Amino acid sequence: MSTVVSEAKDVAVTSSYIGGRWVAPEGKTSQPIVNPANGETLAILPYSNAADVDRAVKDAHRAWLEWREVPVVDRVQPLYRFKTLLEKNVREIGAILTRENGKTLEDAMTEVKRGVQMVEVACGMPSLMMGDSLNDVAKGIDCRTIRQPIGVCAGITPFNFPAMVPLWMYPFAIAAGNTFLIKPSERVPMTPTRVVELLLEAGLPAGVIQLVHGGREVVEALLAHPLIKAISFVGSSPVAKIVYKEAAAHGKRVQALGGAKNHLVVMPDADLPQTVDAIMGSAFGAAGQRCLAGSVLVPVGDVAEPLLDLLVKKAKALPVGDPLEVGIQVGPLVSEDQKKRVLGYIEKGVAEGAKAICDGRSVDADPSGAFVGPTVLDHVQPTATVAREEIFGPVLSVIRAKDLDDAINLVNSSDFGNTTTIYTKSGKAAREYQSRVEVGMVGVNMAVAAPMAFFPFAGWKNSFFGDLHAHGKDAVAFYTEQKVLMTRWF
Ligand code: NAD
16 A cells, blocks of 8 residues: 655555555545646545544544643654654655646745744644633632643645645644644645655654545535534635534534635835736736635726736736746646636636736647636626636736725625735825725735734635634634633642
């Protein structure tokens, strides 16, 4: 039985790690993992089912009874070694990621490094988990709080950050004394499998981590399993909503991060060359397949014409192609299906009255790859489909606003509220924007306002269902339960 091989070119079986063993469930559903840049089959993924989930959860529970007794300073030791192993293998993990996901190698390696930062922060768990104390809350009575692990936690993750998003979850959960079951996206299973291999190589005791590959059946079994205490989900909004409801109905705590429709507002006083560079990174980086990708461009007042002239000139020149090749800035979408979906949105945008001033429908790249070039749709109406729905491709819809109020009203009319950025030289305009927009992560003159590991990460509205956000101190609160201890000695 092989786990995913590091030579990502070999067709390997991508195994699950259940009950302290690498296993490839046989005779059940399986699917090929395809390189979206050229259609090559990279691996076969056998799906686990509800019985596999039950075995994994029971083993994780058994392991938890011991792991929670291990002092936190000892629990973080494998994570320190894990960090070093990740750093040593950044390029290899990046190459696997690029092959199965399609993002450029440089972007993939940046993703892995972002993941390493999560591990670094989780290594601070001895300080992060500390409670409060106050002596003499009444005469001779002392009071303190402690944080305790909650049990078996599970994570369900999307295709677009197969290295980083699982690392938003299990380093924090494990360091806090929980055991963890990860169910990665079935579209990109090789990267998270390689990362779990490194975690095991770092010396994490068997059972503390379980890796269960599969689709909806696995997710449904996780949401209903009585031994799972907490669910962390990252993916599209419709699935996030289902996960939130189902997990809560089964008495679990849940954080469910959903989709996005992110607005980039450009004020007339913005620094145009800097702003255009930031917009390009935001809208077309990772072929627009980021939950923080700019998707609606909102030029305010008379900035529209000069902004769009420069943007379109640069967007047309962006190198699209094999994401392993140096210099390429836009790789393929994750799959042929995703390409069809994105092309469908562009068609719909044009049918609803928009003008494709940069048209990525025909692009000079390998026809067997899922390529769509940078696309800018001008004169989009605020009610149009491409103005309201998440496209998840390199497509920017332009909606002009007459002033800052108009722009803020447009942003706040969205069903989503993940991230937004304003480009301006005016501190007053930026401050007002930051204060009034109903969005979880707000940037000023940023390309991608991605909070780092020690800050919380989540949107508002349909971009997030739950209370405690991902990583940062919120992750510590999410993966622990507080207890208040009051003491009086005679
Ligand atoms: P997805 O919702 O299709 O899948 C996410 C996970 O849910 C996968 O593990 C998948 O197996 C599982 N799943 C899919 N359909 C299911 C169903 N019907 N029942 C139960 N489980 C199901 O998302 P995706 O296409 O893999 O990822 C892209 C989406 O994730 C985008 O919407 C993007 O905005 C979002 N995303 C959000 C954030 C954030 O921080 N808010 C970060 C990354 C990605």
